[in-house]
Amino acid sequence: MKKIFVPLLLTCILSTNTASASIDIDELKQLEKQGKYQIALDLIEPWRLENLSQDKALEVLLIQAEIYRKQGLFEKAISTLNHIEQNHYLDTQLIRTINNEKGINYRRMSRLEEAEEHYYKALEAAQELEDKTLIGLAYSNLGTLYDHKNQLAQAMQFQLKAQSFLKDSQDHGIKASNYYNLGDISVRLDDYEQAEIFFRWALGEDKKDGNVVAIADSALRLSQVSYKTNNHQVAIDNIYEALKYLKQTNANENLSRAYHMLASSYMKIGQGDAALINAHLSLDFAKKAQSQIQLIYAYTSVSQAYLHLKQPHVAQGYIQELEKLVNVEHHTPLAIHFHEVAADLADQNDDLELAYKHIFQALKAHKAMSEKFNNQKAETYRNSIGSLVQRQQLEVSEKEKALAQSELKHTKLMQKSWLIAGLAALFICLLLTYIYFIKHRTANLAAKLYQQNLKQKEKMLADISHELRTPLSVLKLHIEALEHGLFEDNNKAYGKINEKISQLNSLITDVYQLSQAENNAIALNQQIQCVQTLSQNYSYDIKRMAENHALTFSSEISIPEGSTINIDKPKLDRVVDNLCKNTCLYTDSPGKVVFKMYQDKHHLNIQIEDSSPTVTDDEIPKLFERLYRVESSRSRATGGSGLGLSICKSLVELMSGTIDIQRSNLGGLDISIVLPLK
DSSP: HHHHHHHHHHHHHHHHHHHHHHHHHHHHHHHHTTHHHHHHHHHHOOOHTTSSSSHHHHHHHHHHHHHHHHTTTHHHHHHHHHHHHHHHHOOOHHHHHHHHHHHHHHTTTOOOHHHHHHHHHHHHHHHTTTTTHHHHHHHHHHHHHHHTTTOOOHHHHHHHHHHHHHHTTTOOHHHHHHHHHHHHHHHHHTOHHHHHHHHHHHHHHHHTTTOHHHHHHHHHHHHHHHHTTTTTHHHHHOOOOOHHTTTTOOOOOHHHHHHHHHHHHHHHHHOOHHHHHHHHHHHHHHHHHTTTTHHHHHHHHHHHHHTTTTTTTHOOOHHHHHHHHHHHHOHHHHHHHHHHHHHHHHHTOHHHHHHHHHHHHHHHHHHHHHHHEEEEHHHHHHHHHHHHHHHHHHHHHHHHHHHHHHHHHHHHHHHHHHHHHHHOOOOHHHHHHHHHHHHHHHHHHHHHHHHHHHHHHHHHHHHHHHHHHHHHHHHHHHHHHHHHHHHSSSHHHHHHHHHHHHHHHHHHHHHHHHHHHHHHHHOOOOEEEHHHHHHHHHHHHHHHHHHTTTTEEEEEEOOTTTTTEEHHHHHHHHHHHHHHHHHHHOOSSSSEEEEEEEEEESSSEEEEEESSOOOOTTTTGGGGGGTOOSSSSSOOOGGOOOOOHHHHHHHHHHOOOEEEEEOTTTTEEEEEEEEEEE
């Protein structure tokens, strides 16, 4: 029996080792999606890799590199990718994958030049593969890189370009990443309405992809936008959705951040007990994450919750701990939070002198932070515009080079044609001559068309540069004057700087809106609206604006009772407001403004007429062109970016309507909008 038992035992052991040596790749991918990184890494051991085929070993190593990146172990990730390059055959697909991963790791390490080099290599490989999804991913990564460089205009261009390639893609993870990045840029441009739409799209794509970490991140980001726009109940619902997925991971820092936001939202709606529970949960997870900054936020939440519940004796201990952490970090925004809760504590303890001291320190820190933020924002806009101008110049240079190469090829073709024509018979000679003239005429037409497009692009670039030059110059002068202490009242200087930054922000936002319209990236949020209510609101607003400009106002409204329209009201509001401002700015006083709104069977008609001055018949079709201004009666001196009517036309056409400009019987212009009722 022993002789039989021993071989059987050895056979069982060997078969068990062989089975355990295999690695289930699908299991690894599932663990990665669930955020269980350490469990996945424990399965990837060197002796197991040795028993795998070359292709499976390569796939496992790529998963390992991706997990290292997600854990923040960027050097290990790059080392794994270098090992793959040295030990495996690199086809175009693998070159793209490795360069894409290296670009992400270098960007996370803030080694931006190296990241850019690898991202462009990944883009070249994707273009060689002719894969739209991979090309879109490459452009999205480049957009993220330029966002990291604070070059928002360039980042926006790349992300919108990525969106055009990813439009029909079935890779939900990549599409979610692109929407997430567009949402981030929208937040930085203070366009929270568009940001909410992009983050909601990102969340939807993440759910289709099934990546738990990504779903939690998108839901948390969506809740931050809701909180910023004071939609606290919506923010609470989004945070609970994020927590449902965050609890499946070991992301203690994100869990602490989520509970901190939840506590803040409950305090905003007056539910102090719920706020206190979530503030303590935030503190528990912050301690597990060992993040000093998150600990400060958590202690701030707990302190605020107790103060909200009028329990200063309990809050005092947490505020003392908060003070220790803030003194170590030396972080201005965090110091502001400390001084605010400390002032609230002193106030509840009736120590008004101490409360005043903390309020003064908070205001001082806030002023310093605002000054730094304004300077950084001005620098960001300068970098963004500079990058945009350089990119446009590069594109012009590339097209000029392409034109020169085309002309060279055309010259060679002509020489060859003449040679063949000289050796051929008369019939062939006549035929080739005819073909030559046709090609020559086509080339001339193409060259003329290209030159016209080039001139239009150069004109637009020059106009944008002109619009930016004045506010940037004023901004620079005020900043230099502040540096040398030339202002008696710095608050006025800061106000002027904020005004110019707002002017720059408005221009960039207008250019951004036009770029979105051209790339079909603007989303409609249509809702049923009462037409009578719309007419009353618009009539009231236009009347008030006309009277402020010393103009006579009259209205002609004919709307059936109970009439409704399915429309995106904020976008229609912007169109009417823009047209009204133009009318009031460009009508001489005393003048007249007439507002008409009537409805037929299938359409809603909106008209705004004004009195003199008017424009010539040749200039009317040009009013919708970007950056076009009439230099005579409607001059540049009245202000504006020259993009308003272009944006109005884009928004009206987006809502399936039409907009037209004609001469008015009053001596000015008659602008009419026609919108479908269904």
